[in-house]
Amino acid sequence: MTAFGKPDFQPNTMSYAEDPYIFSTDTLPSDRRFLPPLANGLLGWRVYDNIMHMGGVYNGEGGRCHRADVPCPLNVEVEMDGPAQHTYCLDTHTGIFTHSLSSARAKVSQSLYSHRYYTNLMVMEILLVREGTSEEPITVNLVSSFTPQSKDIVFDSCPDYKGGSHIQGKVATAEFPGGSCPTVHLIWTPKPPTLTLLPEQRQARWAFILVAANSLETAEANYDKGLDLIATGDLRPSHEKAWKELWLESTAEVVGSETLCKALIGCMFYLLSAFPSIHDTSSSFGGVSPGGLSNGGDGQDYWGHIFWDQDIWMYPGIALFYPKLARSVLEYRVGTIEGAKDNAQKQGFKGLKFPWESAVSGREVCPEDIYGQQEIHINGDVTLAFQHYLYLTEDVSMFAEGRGSEVIYGVADYWVSRASWNPEDKKYHLLGVMPPDEYYYNVDNSVYTNTVAKFSLQFAVDLADLLQHPAPEEWQEVAQNLKIPFEEETQYHPEFDGYVKGHPVKQADTVMLGYPLGLPMTPEIRRNDLEAYEPVTDPNGPAMTWGMFAIGWLELGEAEKAQHLLDKCYKNIQGPFQVWSESSDGSGAVNFLTGMGGFLQAVLFGYTGFRVQKECLAFSPLLPEGISELCIRGVNYLGSQMDWLLRKDEVCIVLREKASTKSCDLQLVLKASGTKIPLTPGKAVTFPRESGCVCKLASAYSCWPL
Numbered sequence: 281m282t283a284f285g286k287p288d289f290q291p292n293t294m295s296y297a298e299d300p301y302i303f304s305t306d307t308l309p310s311d312r313r314f315l316p317p318l319a320n321g322l323l324g325w326r327v328y329d330n331i332m333h334m335g336g337v338y339n340g341e342g343g344r345c346h347r348a349d350v351p352c353p354l355n356v357e358v359e360m361d362g363p364a365q366h367t368y369c370l371d372t373h374t375g376i377f378t379h380s381l382s383s384a385r386a387k388v389s390q391s392l393y394s395h396r397y398y399t400n401l402m403v404m405e406i407l408l409v410r411e412g413t414s415e416e417p418i419t420v421n422l423v424s425s426f427t428p429q430s431k432d433i434v435f436d437s438c439p440d441y442k443g444g445s446h447i448q449g450k451v452a453t454a455e456f457p458g459g460s461c462p463t464v465h466l467i468w469t470p471k472p473p474t475l476t477l478l479p480e481q482r483q484a485r486w487a488f489i490l491v492a493a494n495s496l497e498t499a500e501a502n503y504d505k506g507l508d509l510i511a512t513g514d515l516r517p518s519h520e521k522a523w524k525e526l527w528l529e530s531t532a533e534v535v536g537s538e539t540l541c542k543a544l545i546g547c548m549f550y551l552l553s554a555f556p557s558i559h560d561t562s563s564s565f566g567g568v569s570p571g572g573l574s575n576g577g578d579g580q581d582y583w584g585h586i587f588w589d590q591d592i593w594m595y596p597g598i599a600l601f602y603p604k605l606a607r608s609v610l611e612y613r614v615g616t617i618e619g620a621k622d623n624a625q626k627q628g629f630k631g632l633k634f635p636w637e638s639a640v641s642g643r644e645v646c647p648e649d650i651y652g653q654q655e656i657h658i659n660g661d662v663t664l665a666f667q668h669y670l671y672l673t674e675d676v677s678m679f680a681e682g683r684g685s686e687v688i689y690g691v692a693d694y695w696v697s698r699a700s701w702n703p704e705d706k707k708y709h710l711l712g713v714m715p716p717d718e719y720y721y722n723v724d725n726s727v728y729t730n731t732v733a734k735f736s737l738q739f740a741v742d743l744a745d746l747l748q749h750p751a752p753e754e755w756q757e758v759a760q761n762l763k764i765p766f767e768e769e770t771q772y773h774p775e776f777d778g779y780v781k782g783h784p785v786k787q788a789d790t791v792m793l794g795y796p797l798g799l800p801m802t803p804e805i806r807r808n809d810l811e812a813y814e815p816v817t818d819p820n821g822p823a824m825t826w827g828m829f830a831i832g833w834l835e836l837g838e839a840e841k842a843q844h845l846l847d848k849c850y851k852n853i854q855g856p857f858q859v860w861s862e863s864s865d866g867s868g869a870v871n872f873l874t875g876m877g878g879f880l881q882a883v884l885f886g887y888t889g890f891r892v893q894k895e896c897l898a899f900s901p902l903l904p905e906g907i908s909e910l911c912i913r914g915v916n917y918l919g920s921q922m923d924w925l926l927r928k929d930e931v932c933i934v935l936r937e938k939a940s941t942k943s944c945d946l947q948l949v950l951k952a953s954g955t956k957i958p959l960t961p962g963k964a965v966t967f968p969r970e971s972g973c974v975c976k977l978a979s980a981y982s983c984w985p986l
Contacts, residue, residue: 930969
């Protein structure tokens with residue numbers, strides 16, 4: 281074991297011929313669904329599309345609810361007279377998409393971005409540079425099919441505001457009877473049909489801004505801000521600075537596979553784009569849908585609804601680095617408590633029933649009733665995100681003052697009222713459910729559903745003890761006696777009562793008992809589950825599935841098996857901009873953030889072996905052949921930030937910054953020897969990978985008694 285002090289270690293990813301953070305091409309994809317989405321947690325748009333979307337703005341009642349289409353004035357394509365070379369580039373360092381045109385006379389760059397700091401702003405900038413000695417005027421054309429109309433919002437023209445065109449409207453139909461219809465204001469810089477470089481000019485720049493907001497006051501204030509940023513030259517720098525802050529907080533890079541490195545960067549970029557600014561204090565985050573904000577219109581990509589995808593698939597990879605963004609997911613669920621109460625009452629149960637598909641109110645908006653009625657594991661999935669957050673941060677305020685406890689206790693009450701006592705086996709059963717594997721419905725005792733219910737009940741008991749809240753005895757009673765299907769003879773977990781081994785399954789289900797649920801089992805049982813379900817899982821199922829199998833094999837030390845499964849995910853990545861489709865043939869939801877979340881977890885929690893536990897952050901790293909280094913910067917545990925460098929035979933950890941709000945001294949405990957190593961800010965600690973180790977609090981404050 282050695283220690284050395286260089287906290288800014290760098291993996292050698294830049295040996296690649298090109299920057300892995302830049303996705304470029306000279307030809308756009310023929311399927312325009314795979315053009316890059318540009319989003320900032322509030323506004324989302326796929327470049328060159330006529331429409332965009334705004335967080336929390338839906339049209340339609342109940343099952344007809346969908347993200348409202350908002351017309352996008354930035355749908356502009358730049359054209360030059362005569363032949364030109366074209367380059368299209370998405371720079372994920374900065375979140376800027378650039379179309380460059382080059383001819384003998386001039387170079388033109390059109391840049392598009394959703395502002396990362398001022399999230400009500402979207403921007404188009406055009407730079408025209410003269411080439412050669414010609415002094416003739418040079419003109420480029422701005423081509424657009426934009427019209428200020430929407431099938432979801434009836435817009436009215438308003439007086440121009442400081443030279444900006446202005447329209448406003450309300451969505452046509454509320455999410456539920458008596459609900460509110462959101463208002464949308466758009467103010468944008470008018471677009472001329474052409475731009476001209478005058479004879480005496482060597483170059484010229486133009487900036488066009490678009491503001492979308494729910495109120496006139498907010499729209500005007502943001503347009504004023506945009507004009508001010510243009511005047512001071514800080515429009516693009518303020519955006520780039522915000523992205524730089526995000527990347528300084530977190531990166532995940534590998535050495536040995538350029539394909540994997542670019543895939544990781546793409547996943548992090550698109551997932552971060554779906555979350556609000558780290559400077560946002562509005563607490564109005566509208567959640568993350570499978571296709572993100574750029575998609576989700578009527579009949580498209582699950583209508584922009586929020587599923588378990590947010591809490592189970594997308595959330596963990598973000599929460600590992602960004603406690604504030606993690607909390608925004610929990611606050612979204614807190615904001616839907618009243619709707620969840622209504623769902624439970626309509627089903628005849630107590631407590632909270634979170635909807636299978638959620639919009640703003642938390643009332644069920646799934647177009648097909650059976651999912652909302654039967655896919656009840658969503659309740660446990662929501663609870664698991666809250667539990668994960670508390671273990672990562674020990675932020676008790678989210679539960680004491682932030683209404684998180686209402687979520688946990690309400691879900692527990694639901695499970696108690698939903699469970700049925702069976703006198704034959706003296707167990708509680710959950711009857712008539714649909715498991716995560718949606719090929720089956722109206723089954724009894726889904727092993728995933730029952731396990732996540734059991735754990736959420738146990739967490740409710742623990743939280744009540746922590747907050748000194750009297751917990752009903754029924755919570756512990758049902759948790760202890762809830763049936764978890766298991767076949768003793770074959771030593772594996774059947775997916776539900778009556779499941780016939782070898783029958784096809786849609787997606788990861790039972791294999792998720794090991795991770796993320798953490799159900800204790802022997803390595804033999806874990807292997808049996810993986811071997812039972814891997815060959816019968818639909819090869820055309822959703823993309824996140826193979827990441828869960830990969831994590832299972834990594835737990836068992838089978839790195840090459842894991843990598844073979846993870847390689848399947850690459851088929852879901854549609855070049856050149858690393859956009860994911862739900863299925864490997866390019867069909868299904870786009871840009872499929874759920875698949876990205878599963879892939880990212882396979883690296884962040886699979887290669888590292890990270891497990892967020894009640895009293896520690898455990899890890900047991902393992903890299904496959906061909907991957908020589910994995911560098912993960914900015915892991916945030918109990919308010920302390922750490923950088924991790926994993927190699928084949930050693931692990932290096934640097935404590936960047938110790939938590940300042942509590943006396944939180946982190947130390948490593950090497951499992952094999954029991955050796956304890958204090959972590960000191962700025963000092964790297966290196967130890968052999970074979971040791972196996974646990975990072976936990978030592979003689980320091982913790983909300984959980986150690």
